[in-house]
Amino acid sequence: xxxxxxxxxxxxxxxxxxxxxxxxxxxxxxxxxxxxxxxxxxxxxxxxxxxxxxxxxxxxxxxxxxxxxxxxxxxxxxxxxxxxxxxxxxxxxxxxxxxxxxxxxxxxxxxxxxxxxxxxxxxxxxxxxxxxxxxxxxxxxxxxxxxxxxxxxxxxxxxxxxxxxxxxxxxxxxxxxxxxxxxxxxxxxxxxxxxxxxxxxxxxxxxxxxxxxxxxxxxxxxxxxxxxxxxxxxxxxxxxxxxxxxxxxxxxxxxxxxxxxxxxxxxxxxxxxxxxxxxxxxxxxxxxxxxxxxxxxxxxx
Amino acid sequence: xxxxxxxxxxxxxxxxxxxxxxxxxxxxxxxxxxxxxxxxxxxxxxxxxxxxxxxxxxxxxxxxxxxxxxxxxxxxxxxxxxxxxxxxxxxxxxxxxxxxxxxxxxxxxxxxxxxxxxxxxxxxxxxxxxxxxxxxxxxxxxxxxxxxxxxxxxxxxxxxxxxxxxxxxxxxxxxxxxxxxxxxxxxxxxxxxxxxxxxxxxxxxxxxxxxxxxxxxxxxxxxxxxxxxxxxxxxxxxxxxxxxxxxxxxxxxxxxxxxxxxxxxxxxxxxxxxxxxxxxxxxxxxxxxxxxxxxxxxxxxxxxxxxxxxxxxxxxxxxxxxxxxxxxxxxxxx
Numbered sequence: 001x002x003x004x005x006x007x008x009x010x011x012x013x014x015x016x017x018x019x020x021x022x023x024x025x026x027x028x029x030x031x032x033x034x035x036x037x038x039x040x041x042x043x044x045x046x047x048x049x050x051x052x053x054x055x056x057x058x059x060x061x062x063x064x065x066x067x068x069x070x071x072x073x074x075x076x077x078x079x080x081x082x083x084x085x086x087x088x089x090x091x092x093x094x095x096x097x098x099x100x101x102x103x104x105x106x107x108x109x110x111x112x113x114x115x116x117x118x119x120x121x122x123x124x125x126x127x128x129x130x131x132x133x134x135x136x137x138x139x140x141x142x143x144x145x146x147x148x149x150x151x152x153x154x155x156x157x158x159x160x161x162x163x164x165x166x167x168x169x170x171x172x173x174x175x176x177x178x179x180x181x182x183x184x185x186x187x188x189x190x191x192x193x194x195x196x197x198x199x200x201x202x203x204x205x206x207x208x209x210x211x212x213x214x215x216x217x218x219x220x221x222x223x224x225x226x227x228x229x230x231x232x233x234x235x236x237x238x239x240x241x242x243x244x245x246x247x248x249x250x251x252x253x254x255x256x257x258x259x260x261x262x263x264x265x266x267x268x269x270x271x272x273x274x275x276x277x278x279x280x281x282x283x284x285x286x287x288x289x290x291x292x293x294x295x296x297x298x299x300x301x
Numbered sequence: 302x303x304x305x306x307x308x309x310x311x312x313x314x315x316x317x318x319x320x321x322x323x324x325x326x327x328x329x330x331x332x333x334x335x336x337x338x339x340x341x342x343x344x345x346x347x348x349x350x351x352x353x354x355x356x357x358x359x360x361x362x363x364x365x366x367x368x369x370x371x372x373x374x375x376x377x378x379x380x381x382x383x384x385x386x387x388x389x390x391x392x393x394x395x396x397x398x399x400x401x402x403x404x405x406x407x408x409x410x411x412x413x414x415x416x417x418x419x420x421x422x423x424x425x426x427x428x429x430x431x432x433x434x435x436x437x438x439x440x441x442x443x444x445x446x447x448x449x450x451x452x453x454x455x456x457x458x459x460x461x462x463x464x465x466x467x468x469x470x471x472x473x474x475x476x477x478x479x480x481x482x483x484x485x486x487x488x489x490x491x492x493x494x495x496x497x498x499x500x501x502x503x504x505x506x507x508x509x510x511x512x513x514x515x516x517x518x519x520x521x522x523x524x525x526x527x528x529x530x531x532x533x534x535x536x537x538x539x540x541x542x543x544x545x546x547x548x549x550x551x552x553x554x555x556x557x558x559x560x561x562x563x564x565x566x567x568x569x570x571x572x573x574x575x576x577x578x579x580x581x582x583x584x585x586x587x588x589x590x591x592x593x594x595x596x597x598x599x600x601x602x603x604x605x606x607x608x609x610x611x612x613x614x615x616x617x618x619x620x621x622x623x624x625x626x627x628x629x630x631x632x633x634x635x
Contacts, residue, residue, distance in 0.1 A: 030622045032441075037622030038530040058620070062532065066585060114620060121617040122353025122440035124333030188332060190357075190366065193569070194534035198620060210571040219550050219563050220367045250620040252356070252536050254331040 004105060004151050005052040008077055011103055011149065012047040021075035021101050023067070025060045026050045034116035038063060052077065057110040057133055059244040061085030062200040064095055073099050079107035080155075081135075083144035084242035084278030085200035090146075091278070091287060094203050104147030106155045109136040112249060135245025138163055138258070146281050167263045182227065188253040189226045191219070195247035195257055196233060201240040208232060230260065238264040239289035242278040271297045302493060304468040309488045310350075314338050314395065316485050321391035321430070324362050326355040335359040335394065350396045351464065353440040354612065358401050358542030359394050363425050364408060370421060370549070372559040383557070387424040393481065396434040396462070400445045400612035402455035404542035405431065409457075410604045411545055421562075430477045433458035437497040442613030444504045444626055450610050453499050465494045504613070506626045507633060512601035514632060515594060523635045527628055528589035530621040535566035537615035537623075538592070543608050546572070567592050593628055 012024040028039035028049045036055035040063070041047040059082045067074060078086060083104060089095040112133035119126050140163065142155040162168075170178060193209070196202045208216050209229065217232060218225040241261045248257040269275050272288035305313055315338075317323050323338040326349040333349055334357030349355050369386040397405075412422035436452035439445075445452050455461065459478035463470040471489055473482040482489070538544040548565040552558050565572055568589075573582040582588045600608035609625060616624045 031624065031627070035622055040529050063530070066529075113622065114618075117617045118356070121442055121613070123356045123614070123617060124349060124352060125328040125347065127331065190539050191564075192535040192539045192566070194532075194536050194620060197532045197534035210569070210574075212571070212574070215550075218552060219548065220552070220561060221563065222367060246620075250534070250536070252540060252618055 001053055001108075005050075007151055008052050008103060008105075009047060009050045012041055012050055012075060013044045015075045015101055016041065016044050016047055020073065022072040024050070024075040025063060026077045027052060027056045027058070029053075030113075032117070032120070034111070034120070035113050037113070052105065054108075054111050055113040055116070057112055057135075057249070059085050059198070059200060059246045061089060062198055062246070064089060064100075065200075065203055068094050068203075073101070075101040075103065077103045077105060078144050078147065079105055079110070080141040080143050080145070081107075081139065081242065081244040083146050084141060085244055086146055087278035087281045088200050088240065088242050089203065090281050091285065091290075092201075092203055097281075100148075102144070102147045102149075104144030104150040106144070106150065106152040107136075107139075107142040108152075108155055109133070109139065109142065109158050114249060132158060133245075133249065135249055135258070138243070138245065140243075141279070145279055164262060164266050166259055167266055170259070170263070183223050185255055186226045186230050187223050189221065189230070189255055190253055191221050191226070191229065192252060194250045194252065195255075198246040198250050199237075200244065200246075201237055201242065202233075208236075230255075230257075234260045234264055237261050239268040239272065239275065239287050240277055241265060271300065302491070303471045303482075303489045304465075304492050304494060305462070305471050305485070305489055306468050310348075310469070313485045313488050316488065317393055317395070317481065320484065321393045323393040323395050324359060325395045326350060326352070326359075326397075326434075328352075328355070332356065335362060335397075338395075350434060353436075353438070353443070354398050354401070354614075356614065356618075357540060358404065358612070358614065359397050360401075360404065360408070360542050360545075362392060362394055363405060363429060364412075364422060364545060364547075367561055367563045368421060369559050369561045373557065375556040387421055389424045389428050392425065392429040393432060394429060395432045397431060397455075397458075398434055398436050398612070399450050399452045399455035400436075400443075400610040401542045402431060402433050402458050403445070403448075403450045403610040404612070406457050407543045407600070407604070407606070407608055407610070408545055415603075430459045430481050431457070432460040432462060432478075432481075435461055435463045436499075437464075438500045439502045439504075440613065441503055442616045443502060443611060444506050444613065445611035446502055447504075447506045447508055447626075448607055448609050448611035449508075463496055465497065468492070468494055470494060470496060504626060506629045508597075508607060508629060511629055511632055512598045512607070514635075515598040518632065518635065519590070519594075521635060523631060524586050524590045527623075527631060528586040531568075531585050531589050531623055532621055533568045533570075533585045533588055534620065535568045536618045536620065538566040538568055539564060540614040540618045542612055542614070543596075543610055548572075567595070593625070596625070597629070597632070 015021045024041045027036045030037045061082050109132045140157045140159045217228045318338045324335040327336050328347040333355035371385045372383045373380050412419035433455040459475045461472045473479045546565045547562045549562045551560045574580050596608040
């Protein structure tokens with residue numbers, strides 16, 4: 001990992017020095033050994049701070065959205081899941097490929113700095129220390145799918161067994177059981193919108209939840225408004241979620257957001273697929289739900 | 302001195318809950334916050350009085366995330382107010398840490414002083430008794446002392462309890478506190494016990510002079526750099542014990558409806574969206590800057606203290622690893 005970290009630093013310095021990029025997106029170390037955070041270097045001096053370690057879990061592709069209307073050329077480090085986020089942005093026409101220099105890292109799996117921060121904070125109960133973040137245990141694409149340069153050895157996916165196992169359990173519940181499961185999970189929501197903000201697929205310029213005329217979803221943190229929020233958020237992810245797991249990782253109240261996203265992934269694959277979002281970038285390709293076809297299945301409606 | 306033996310803690314909570322809704326710090330599933338003792342599940346929930354603190358602050362007790370204000374109905378050609386929802390039921394916050402009590406002091410400043418009284422807040426506040434749990438072992442992200450808070454002696458608490466290991470020293474500080482103490486008088490004992498000593502803070506920050514310095518820093522390039530990683534979610538504002546911004550909204554169903562208020566966050570774009578379409582804080586940088594200027598400059602100018610009580614929750618919760626203590630240091634060095 002140290003080796004990869006040094007190589008990234010070298011690449012960043014070279015790119016910034018010869019003007020190939022204006023900004024290089026990677027990570028820097030925070031206050032604690034387990035705290036690694038996003039960092040955008042703009043010159044070789046700043047690039048000295050760049051690191052890549054077992055806590056470089058953040059999907060930086062979301063940060064490109066801040067620069068979508070700007071002229072800068074950007075260097076960015078992506079793991080497997082993050083690279084699918086880049087495909088998302090390219091397919092959605094939110095970023096131009098030629099503005100990017102992508103450094104791919106074959107990812108051995110990450111630890112979660114947020115979980116470590118919480119565990120070391122003294123707030124509430126400690127949870128078990130884990131070698132691998134939840135999202136990485138469900139990873140099926142550790143190796144980047146799009147890059148200009150690739151680092152590290154090819155990695156095996158960590159996902160063991162059926163990634164839809166829990167989805168199927170919920171599907172097999174009775175409607176009442178299912179309703180109370182979601183009512184309980186979603187009643188905790190504090191509507192901080194962190195799940196939306198960290199999502200690379202949430203790239204609408206004006207989010208439906210920010211619209212006021214009309215206001216589509218009420219602002220009460222009540223079970224009906226919360227359910228509406230999550231229902232709409234999830235539907236908008238259909239065929240678009242790249243399974244980076246950031247929404248669930250950052251949720252301050254532990255809502256099982258990936259479970260909801262996976263249900264949509266499973267359905268899109270079943271009804272409109274076979275399809276996995278963001279697995280390869282083909283210029284001009286149209287993801288299933290971005291286009292209407294007369295023979296689209298509708299008998300499940 | 303008066304003490305409450307820890308074996309009698311649940312009996313005391315039960316007794317207090319006979320006449321008030323008692324909120325206790327507890328872990329519920331993977332989450333922790335202040336929950337009503339009425340809803341406390343003895344098997345699943347866990348009291349967190351001995352933990353440093355809980356993840357969600359007690360602010361929702363006095364200032365609920367969603368609060369109905371009044372309901373209305375169409376009548377003839379006009380509208381009549383049907384009901385006002387001011388809540389004056391007796392409430393107890395049991396075991397709040399000094400930082401969280403200091404945050405309630407900030408709420409008091411905002412909602413009760415300067416010529417305007419927020420009747421919804423006042424009604425709750427007047428009927429709430431605060432039992433503070435003195436803090437002797439600061440955590441890794443605690444810096445309350447740097448923000449002017451005394452962790453062992455929260456001045457405005459009605460009662461202060463001090464954890465000595467086996468007992469809580471019980472000290473009523475106000476009339477409200479004395480009245481509540483009488484309800485559990487038969488559970489208290491008189492005993493001399495040793496009060497713990499305050500341990501050193503591992504995190505310190507120099508806040509002196511920050512507000513004055515910020516006055517000239519609105520256009521400083523530091524904000525570009527500091528805000529870069531911020532993804533403008535609202536976690537920091539929602540876990541913050543002292544953030545109090547709210548929005549007033551309405552829900553109507555045919556000829557009737559109700560008006561309510563709910564938490565809002567300066568991190569959201571919609572927060573500063575104006576009716577004509579202009580948004581003075583379109584970018585993340587502008588929203589980020591506003592949050593820290595409000596905490597460290599504007600509130601200081603208006604109320605003579607910062608709107609940060611040093612609890613450290615935002616530092617722990619920020620997905621981008623942004624830390625208010627680092628920001629204060631950067632401002633000092635800028």
